[in-house]
Amino acid sequence: MVEVKLHTEKPIAPSQLKNLYQVAGWWPDRDEDGILKLLTCGVAVGAWEDDVLVGFCRSITDGMYRAYIEDVVVLSSYRNKGTGKLMVERLLSELKNIDVISLFCTDDLVGFYEGSGFKKTKQIVMHYKN
Numbered sequence: 001m002v003e004v005k006l007h008t009e010k011p012i013a014p015s016q017l018k019n020l021y022q023v024a025g026w027w028p029d030r031d032e033d034g035i036l037k038l039l040t041c042g043v044a045v046g047a048w049e050d051d052v053l054v055g056f057c058r059s060i061t062d063g064m065y066r067a068y069i070e071d072v073v074v075l076s077s078y079r080n081k082g083t084g085k086l087m088v089e090r091l092l093s094e095l096k097n098i099d100v101i102s103l104f105c106t107d108d109l110v111g112f113y114e115g116s117g118f119k120k121t122k123q124i125v126m127h128y129k130n
Contacts, residue, residue: 001049002047002048002049002054002055002078002081002083002086003047003048004045004046004047004048004055004083004086004087004090005045005046005048006043006044006045006090006094007039007043007044007045007046010046010048012039012044012046012053012056014032014033014035014036014039015032016053017035017039017053017056018030018031018032018035019053020053020054020055020056020073020075021073023075024073024074024075024076026071026073038058038071039058041058041060042058042059042060042061042067043058043059043061043091043094043095044056044057044058045057045058045087045090045091045094046087047074047078047083047086047087049078054074054075054077054078054083055073055074055075055078055083055084055087056071056072056073056087057069057070057071057072057073057084057087057088057091058070058071058091059091059094059095059101061095061098063098064097064098064099065098065099065100066098066099066100066101066102067095067098067100067101067102068101068102068103069088069091069101069102069103070103072084072087072088072103074087084112085112085115085116088113088116089116092116092117101118103118104125
């Protein structure tokens with residue numbers, strides 16, 4: 001049975017999250033030092049099967065007006081079983097006093113996020129990278 005816990009309730013080791021990213025084919029260049037920093041910014045949620053991290057998501061927020069959800073990742077063997085939905089619901093519960101919560105996703109995930117109350121907008125997403 002999968003349990004969803006805040007990082008503050010069940011700490012996520014950087015090595016566990018790095019392994020989850022690698023198995024899922026995400027972020028091959030992230031190192032444990034950087035992952036440690038991201039775990040301390042905003043709100044982080046892990047999905048656990050016993051002591052195995054099977055899913056993760058996080059938010060970056062100013063604590064009042066805006067939050068941005070990032071890195072919603074679930075191991076393939078746990079997808080389509082409600083794990084992602086549980087994580088997003090827990091994250092939204094923690095962010096309940098935030099005015100606007102945003103995220104980026106691919107077209108194939110629009111329905112998943114609409115199921116949690118998100119609405120597609122016509123905004124253009126732009127990135128700047130050093």
